[in-house]
Amino acid sequence: RAGGEVIASDASLGLITVAADPGQLQALASIAGVTGVVEQFEPIVHRTTDRVGLRAALQEVGPITNASCGSRIISEADTQLAAASARSTYGVDGTGVMVGVLSDSYNSLGGAAADVSNGELPGPGNPCGRTTPVQVQAEWIDADASDEGRAMAQAVHDVAPGATIRFATAFNGDVDFANQIRNLAAAGAKVIVDDITYFNEAMYQDGVIARAVDDVTAQGVVYFSSAANSNLRIGASDVGSYEAAAYRGTPCPSSVAAFAGEVDCHDFNPGPGTDNGNGFTVSNGGSLRFLLGYSEPLYGVTTDLDLFLVDSVTGSVVAVSNNDNPGVTDNTFEAVSYTNNTGSTRTYNVVVGRFGSTARSPRFRVVSNRSAGVTAAERTVTSGTDVIGPTSFGHNMTPKAGSIAALPYNSNTAPETYSSRGPANYCWLPVNGTTPVTALGNCAADTIDITATDGGANSFFGSFSGSTWRFYGTSQAAPHAAGVAALQKQYRPCRTPAQILAAQRASGVPIGSFPKDAVGGGRLQAPAAISGLAACPASPWAPFGSWSAMVDRIYTDMIGKAPTSSQRTGYVNRLSAGSLTPGGLVAELRRSSDHVNNVDPVTRLYRAYFLRIPDKGGLEFWIRQRRTHGRKLNWISDNFANSSEFKNKYGSLSNRAFVELVYQNVLGRTGDAGGINYWTGKLDKRTASRGSVMTGFSESSEYKRKQVAEVDVSVIYILNLRRSPSTAEFNALVGDLELTAIKSTADVAGDLIASAEYDSKVP
Numbered sequence: 001r002a003g004g005e006v007i008a009s010d011a012s013l014g015l016i017t018v019a020a021d022p023g024q025l026q027a028l029a030s031i032a033g034v035t036g037v038v039e040q041f042e043p044i045v046h047r048t049t050d051r052v053g054l055r056a057a058l059q060e061v062g063p064i065t066n067a068s069c070g071s072r073i074i075s076e077a078d079t080q081l082a083a084a085s086a087r088s089t090y091g092v093d094g095t096g097v098m099v100g101v102l103s104d105s106y107n108s109l110g111g112a113a114a115d116v117s118n119g120e121l122p123g124p125g126n127p128c129g130r131t132t133p134v135q136v137q138a139e140w141i142d143a144d145a146s147d148e149g150r151a152m153a154q155a156v157h158d159v160a161p162g163a164t165i166r167f168a169t170a171f172n173g174d175v176d177f178a179n180q181i182r183n184l185a186a187a188g189a190k191v192i193v194d195d196i197t198y199f200n201e202a203m204y205q206d207g208v209i210a211r212a213v214d215d216v217t218a219q220g221v222v223y224f225s226s227a228a229n230s231n232l233r234i235g236a237s238d239v240g241s242y243e244a245a246a247y248r249g250t251p252c253p254s255s256v257a258a259f260a261g262e263v264d265c266h267d268f269n270p271g272p273g274t275d276n277g278n279g280f281t282v283s284n285g286g287s288l289r290f291l292l293g294y295s296e297p298l299y300g301v302t303t304d305l306d307l308f309l310v311d312s313v314t315g316s317v318v319a320v321s322n323n324d325n326p327g328v329t330d331n332t333f334e335a336v337s338y339t340n341n342t343g344s345t346r347t348y349n350v351v352v353g354r355f356g357s358t359a360r361s362p363r364f365r366v367v368s369n370r371s372a373g374v375t376a377a378e379r380t381v382t383s384g385t386d387v388i389g390p391t392s393f394g395h396n397m398t399p400k401a402g403s404i405a406a407l408p409y410n411s412n413t414a415p416e417t418y419s420s421r422g423p424a425n426y427c428w429l430p431v432n433g434t435t436p437v438t439a440l441g442n443c444a445a446d447t448i449d450i451t452a453t454d455g456g457a458n459s460f461f462g463s464f465s466g467s468t469w470r471f472y473g474t475s476q477a478a479p480h481a482a483g484v485a486a487l488q489k490q491y492r493p494c495r496t497p498a499q500i501l502a503a504q505r506a507s508g509v510p511i512g513s514f515p516k517d518a519v520g521g522g523r524l525q526a527p528a529a530i531s532g533l534a535a536c537p538a539s540p541w542a543p544f545g546s547w548s549a550m551v552d553r554i555y556t557d558m559i560g561k562a563p564t565s566s567q568r569t570g571y572v573n574r575l576s577a578g579s580l581t582p583g584g585l586v587a588e589l590r591r592s593s594d595h596v597n598n599v600d601p602v603t604r605l606y607r608a609y610f611l612r613i614p615d616k617g618g619l620e621f622w623i624r625q626r627r628t629h630g631r632k633l634n635w636i637s638d639n640f641a642n643s644s645e646f647k648n649k650y651g652s653l654s655n656r657a658f659v660e661l662v663y664q665n666v667l668g669r670t671g672d673a674g675g676i677n678y679w680t681g682k683l684d685k686r687t688a689s690r691g692s693v694m695t696g697f698s699e700s701s702e703y704k705r706k707q708v709a710e711v712d713v714s715v716i717y718i719l720n721l722r723r724s725p726s727t728a729e730f731n732a733l734v735g736d737l738e739l740t741a742i743k744s745t746a747d748v749a750g751d752l753i754a755s756a757e758y759d760s761k762v763p
Helices: 022-029 051-061 083-090 112-117 148-159 174-186 208-218 325-329 474-491 497-507 526-531 547-559 565-577 582-590 593-610 616-627 633-641 644-650 655-667 673-684 690-698 701-706 708-721 727-739 745-753 756-760
Strands: 005-010 015-019 098-103 135-138 164-169 189-194 222-226 241-244 262-266 278-294 304-311 317-321 333-339 346-355 364-368 372-377 402-408 424-428 439-446 450-454 456-458 463-465 468-471
Touching: 005 174, 015 174, 083 474, 083 526, 098 148, 098 174, 098 474, 112 148, 135 174, 148 164, 148 456, 148 474, 164 174, 174 189, 174 208, 189 474, 208 222, 222 474, 222 497, 278 304, 304 325, 304 333, 317 333, 325 333, 346 364, 402 474, 450 474, 450 497, 474 497, 474 526, 497 526, 547 565, 547 582, 547 708, 565 582, 582 593, 582 708, 582 745, 593 616, 593 633, 593 644, 593 655, 593 690, 593 701, 593 708, 616 633, 616 708, 633 690, 655 673, 655 690, 655 701, 673 690, 701 708, 708 727, 708 745, 708 756, 727 745, 745 756
Parallel strands: 098 164, 098 189, 135 164, 189 222, 222 402, 402 450
Antiparallel strands: 005 015, 241 364, 262 346, 278 333, 278 346, 278 364, 278 372, 304 317, 304 346, 424 439, 456 468, 463 468
16 A cells, blocks of 8 residues: 555565655555664665766777687786686686676676677677576666676686676665575575675674675675775875764754754864864865764664764755664664865865764764765874774675775786775674674674775776776676685685685785785785685595484584484485585584573583583583483582582682672673672572572573673584683684674584594594
8 A cells, every 4th residue: 555566575674675656655654563664775886987987988989899719808807816827727617616796787788698609708609618608686677777797797707717607686775685695595606796885784783784694604605795995095094984982972063953952962082172073175076975883783773873064164064864763773874975066175074963862972983985076184094092094894894704805907016095994893793683682792893805806807897998898996806806716616615615715815915015904815816715725525524424424423412312314314415405514514403402401501501600611521411411311400500509619719608709709700790789689688598599590690691692602612612522622712713703703603613523633533
């Protein structure tokens, strides 16, 4: 009845993307169960030529046609990244590897068939014999479509000509983008690359799109994204963003204060003075676009920050974004844009206001996105906890993906000035349903992974220079890196996404003196990226004699008994089909009811009582008490409380001292007087045992969330390697899992199962 067409949905996040006439938005909002209707901003791709310029150039010049294999156009990345050398040295061309490409469109302009016949893309009639056609999973047919996805596919094909290519549009909203990522993986893609940014992506958390990236990398897919083209450089300074560790309230400019509900504005001066604006000077005809994000979790937004642009001459607000973040969007996103048409150079102040009575002061970031004609910036250097410069964010910088910077095809001395810089800070666990997630112990930074070629030659896309079409932007750099990954996956198909990316980073050649936040590991080199990967086992189930033997061992180690025949068959089928990895099997069993109810609660008790990693013998003994004898958790906890280890560590504690210890060990803080008195009273009256008090805390949702990574690492080591991890191993892997999300549980388990130590323990 509202007249909208459902484009995509994600039930777990309560999100639906609908195409509707603007006049129907109120009707959509009135549908029962709808909590809010928010406009979906069209995403941006990371090329440097705008749509009008692209179409005009293509109409004037037309595509280049060279209908023979020997004369086909090959991007200079083939030599700059030494991909041709790698193919020759290692006998690889990407055969057997599907690369998924996500962009705006593939063949909306109708030139794909000519690309195939000219050898630029694979398909029937390709003069080089590369006859497997590009698969189109989802196309975007629109007057604004540019076929950037086809240009990206050419970049992949130049580096990995044997790879299969599958395209999907990412232009039907962020929910559909996420679904297309998962669909590419389901179709068999082992490498996926995109060049897209949605403005509303969370800046401090893996959101809708990044969660899909997390999902597919857990399945063994190597994911790449362009870092973006948003770096704003004034002289020798990168000035494209401002980040404050905390909001600092000060009175607003009068024009902002006139907006009802704006209680104060951020003080951009980290020193003793005050400054309620951050100025950018723009030439006539220049434009500003800024995005705001702040550190609160999706579905748990309580603060309402707004974004303004204020004319420094007139004092008037020329652009404002004041979404109802806690009440409608459940997102921490605002965006403003403005073009200076005053006839002269003008300075505009970015102002961040705080709406409503909530007095929280979250960390926040304002990022310039493709601002143009900027001649000066008020703040050019980092000062204290106020950070200036980094502009990459969202899934483009998520730790599980390779974030790719751009290097011009004809120079190895400096990255492109527009290539976005890192780092990005992650302060929350990835979005997980509509329940707000917990904060990480500390915000963790992730940055650029590697740099690859842009401006490479192609048949039709970008800007026409001399006699060559040149595709500039991180949009071309990313598929070049993805092509190298296809070569790596062919040569070492067993290697995980984390290992593939680590090998790429390690292969890098320094680019001048530019830091990691600009170029990551440096200029990608395909031969070293391949040689840096360890050899795969002789058989996929090594060191076992079969998939069945592997399943029996892993299942028995993890669950304490052999799998049933049907369970064994199901796991073997999935492993042999490639839809499940050995590490993924361990991760699935970690989520089983046996682990949730028996293994994890006991493991948490070790940390709660003794602040240590469980010992192998002890953990196995107490797990058996749960599994075999049905012992209550409180009974086990009482045994811990009465153990000689506990008494030797803490001495003879009064009931109050015990409760105070519980608060410190489990919650990491001093208990409130009311809570301490309550629990002490229960112990004094003997209506609760010390064991039951401890489990009341150790089984709280707060402690469970805090202990996820610690429990994972402890259990995976003890049950699979049959020893406890060392402190160094424990801390490193907990950091990877929890603080930076570099690895998943499946990655950790897969690495252990592939290790020589695990091999030595298989009879």
